[in-house]
Amino acid sequence: MAKAIKKQALGRGLSALLKDPENDIQSATDKNADKVVGNIVELDMDSIDVNPFQPRSNFNDEALQELASSIKELGVIQPITVRKLDFNKYQLVSGERRYRASKLVGLETIPAYIRIANDQESLEMALVENIQRQDLDPIEIALSYQRLIDEIQLTQEKMSERVGKKRSTITNYLRLLRLDPIIQTGIRDGFVSMGHGRALVNVEKKQDQIALYEKIVGENLSVRDTEKAVKDYQEGNTNATTVEAPSSKEPKKATINPDFISKNLGAFSEYLSVKVDIKASEKGKGKITIPFHSKEEFNRLKKLITGE
Structure with a gap:
């Protein structure tokens, strides 16, 4: 208990240091930077802006309320990470769920790790930390990997080292971005799983992807059933414009007695x-x-x- 009180007091002391205009720290070489950077500091909620590089776009309201209730009872156990923008102005790098939940319960301050980084470093930190720590949906993870490739120019090999994932795992996520946007939305909303998506990505034509996707959702097909449906499509209908080949028999016409x-x-x-x-x-x-x-x-x- 004594250690916790000491740590909290230290955070408040550092917070006061950051609010002193004569100690405005802008780089790791500035005076007192070593006392702040990498340490836990109690920051005013109003001094923190959300991160425009945040890969997460969906926040489950029920889960957010549960986190808010936990924070109300126990406080913020894991500090957020911010980067310094200007005097007494910060931007979230990671921990947006904790930040949002803290605002829900009306906290005025929040414990934070302070980092000094440029936009590119901030983007990389946000993407890597969220991939590692947060429960992003498969499409959000895939988009995060793609942004690391496009904006940070990371190779899949380097990315594998940064996020601690096998290169084959990264490749499987990236392949999901070849799916029709309707199916990507279905994965994000939980109508189908990443396993379904990995099977469907082997279907080249988007219209056939959607036809199979509708069959999966309509008939509640398992991943194994989906893989079989894709295999049947590839073996018998590789040049077809629709999933099912036309029947060789004329359909029986309805008659009236x-x-x-x-x-x-x-x-x-x-x-x-x-x-x-x-x-x-x-x-x-x-x-x-x-x-x-x-x-x-x-x-x-x-x-x-x-x-x-």
Whole structure:
């Protein structure tokens, strides 16, 4: 308990140091920088801006409320990480869920690790720390990997070292970005899993990807069933524009039994109080004729049929 109190007091002392204009630390070589950078400091919530490089875009409201309740009872156990922007101004690098939950319960300060970094370093730190620590959905992880490649120019080999993941794992995530956006949204929303997506990415045509995706969702197919469906597609329909090949047999055309017509003819006539005529062909097509002899009778029939 004594250690915790000492640590908290130290954080407040450092916070006061940062609010002193004569000790405005802008780089790791500035005076007193070693006392602040890498240490836990109690920062005012109002002095922190959210990170525009944050890869997470979905925050589950229920989970956020649960975290807020925990913070209300126990406080913020794991400090957030920020980078210094200006005098008494900071930007989140990681810990946006903790930051949002703390705001929900009305905290005025939050414990934070302070880092001094440029935009590129901040982006890399945010992406790497979130991939490692947060429960991003598979598409968010894939987008984070892609941003590390595009904006930091990391190779998959270097990225593997930074995030502690096998190169094959990174490749599997990146391949998800070849899926149609509708399917990517389905993965993010939990309609299908990453396993389903990994199977569907082997289907080149987007329209066929979507057709299979609708089949997966509609029939609640497992990943194994999906892999089989994709294999069947590849073996029998590689040049088809639709998933299912056309049947070699002509579909059976619907027919109307004459007894069915005569049986229901009386019901029409009785309900409308006029002699209704029904003509139908064996192919299933037909016509219903309802006679009327005046405007009043037309309006009566209209009311019976449309309810207006």
